Amino acid sequence: MNIDGTRESAPQGNGHGGHGGKTTDTIWRPFAITSTRSSAVCVVSVLLLVGALISTQLLDSSNFVGGLAQMPLLSTKSKGESLKKHRQQIEVPLDCSAHELTKSCPRSYPTTTDEEDPDSNLNATCPEYFRWIHEDLRPWAYTGITLDMVERAKATANFRLVVLNGTAYVEQYQKAFQTRDVFTLWGILQLLRKYPGKLPDLDLMFDCVDWPVIKSIDYGGPNATTPPPLFRYCKDNETLDIVFPDWSFWGWPEIRVKSWVPLLNDLMEGNQRMGWDEREPHAYWKGNPEVAETRQDLLKCNVSDQQDWGARVFAQDWKKESKAGYKTSNLADQCVHRFKIYVEGSAWSVSEKYILACDSVTLLVQPRYFDFFTRSLKPLQHYWPIKPNDKCRSIKHAVDWGNTHQQEAKAMGKAASEFIKEDLKIDYVYDYMFHLLNEYGKLLRYKPTVPKNAVELCSESMACPAKGLNKDYMMESLVKGPSVTSPCTMPPPYDPASLRNLLSEQENSIKQVDEWEKKFWENQKV
Template structure:
């Protein structure tokens, strides 16, 4: 029997159908479903999300991320150049979402990202401006800062503007909330709203002072050199467990409950081949986070403050293990300070990275991006309108055949 998690009106889609969803053609099941179930008439809703919200400090990074286009704006030619780098084009016109797919996304990332945009439109009716942007759904960013201006067809101030799940100091990609906030069925992780509550509840089962006085990491060690180096850090103070997701999936994910991985005082985060979506899950435990220096940053990374929300560990493979051991030793010798760091990290994740904040970040980012457009967005030829009913119909079909 397939598991189904009912969250925000959508069955938690199984990987059975969605892994290859991105291979969309004109006559695909999704397109046919969208044509049957998506009306061109606007849906009227009441916005119940306008009152009593905070604006986390990391929202300020939107200005920094959009600064390359502040003077010249985002033009048709830069959008065309972005299309060559991204995976799909998203157009919002009069409160409707249109999608043009021309690249391949891993697993079911594209459909969960599209689902998030549909929920954004539903959450803020009439407030999301008309916009035309390109999304890259791969792990790594794609727009190099210093080579983006050297195309014959682009002026210096017409760098491609691409939304990605992460960026770096050397890249121009604009960070955008990743797919896992709405679900990651391939590894049996429900949407963030549900998952964060489960992890927080699990963290209350064992007080920080009563947890094992060691550091813990569990994940796929084959994702990047840094993780393979982490295997060498195994010691009495550090437990490193390699996760075989293929075997775990076949067994029904019996050992992957994130809410049951809050038994240690210290938790290690290390990025994989690129950014890893696991940071928010680890920090929700309330363990003292040992954050191995990251090259990649997410949209909320500016809110992470060393010695307040986490302890910083160098990514130098020659010193990483020693620094982890030293951090564990310090934390066990200074339990009040170490516990406070874990609590601050958990508070940041549970209070400033709620789904309400995620949607508000999306709204502010898209609104600021739209102001930089030097053209009026139009529905591109070949783009398909997308709606919740089409995706729910597809999910219902997938879980009942």
């Protein structure tokens, strides 16, 4: 992956290689009290007074219309969010002093929540893309996951993670590119801080390289073995790797990309600085073209003296950018074009979420790979599909359509940024991790144990000795304390007919764009 551009080396036979790649009254009347009714009236008065006090706390003055209290109708999501506001979160700061003194993980952090969330039935239903968890774990739905299966995934894994009674242990096999493994593990530790005591015991292998390696063709047929479960950041339709949120949600210090909460705020603020109508009426892309042929092909779509395809394409020189202090790589300053192009690198790219957040129309060169949330993106609702084998003409048509159908184009850009803002907020990233690991843990057919060469890992052992941007990003993404509510409610799996309909709708939308494009170019010849 890349953002777009830092990378490792070309893929090797063992699957390793990869690349690393705004940001916004009750009216009381006096009672006539008689001596024979005074006691009863007193009781009634007290009850009414208590009721009034409770009502005063529950009703917001903005809900009063014409002197009548109007109780707001809350959606499931807003009920859950409203409950959070009324509960006080306990903050548990890092205990670096104890860690420095003992060189071990402190035991002061709560190991469970104080009580089971009494209003869990009011929690928000998880976004649609959570349903893919069931699909990703389907290869082990009937067999379960054995120790042998897990250990067979070691061949390309960067690390093994074991969670026992809420404590994390890590066995490192080989260092990942840059700090992918560091911030992936940091994210998992924050999940354990957010939901202490809620995850089952776990034992899993994680590969931080881009390319998926568990090929489904190797595990088909009557005599085939069950595939090894291997976690990574992306997959395609021909592989069985288990997709997991990438490290950049907690920061990417090598290219100064902040963790998700402050970065998403920056992106939303950037959107407010320049409306869609004010933006450059072109399609923008900036990245490293050297990592993939499809990106080198995109360079042909740049404006020239002979042809304007409506694209403005820039090659990113990360070495030069590093020396300049990344002054021109602020993602929140790049939402200044009506259209932004997403194209894969050697595999998927973490840049996709930043592009989708821009209020621009995302011109998505039809991808091979997907991560944990992108399978729920809908063509013509969240993005405009671009043909991978005819990019320039496809981009030209998309830009022309958007500039002549501005209301529809603006709505598409807004739908994408709202998806990122609402459905990909950090709480849902953690909830996805929780549900994925929870369902995975249910499949284990053995009791995990701590590997011989594993070490205990906690937020203190990672953040306290960290330096520079590593420490800055860890501290800004630190979960302050246990969540006051349970995770969102997991949606049911797709039934076969629903899944076929979903994929068919996406395919038909892409075919519709193909038809429009064909007619567009036929009209150009007239």
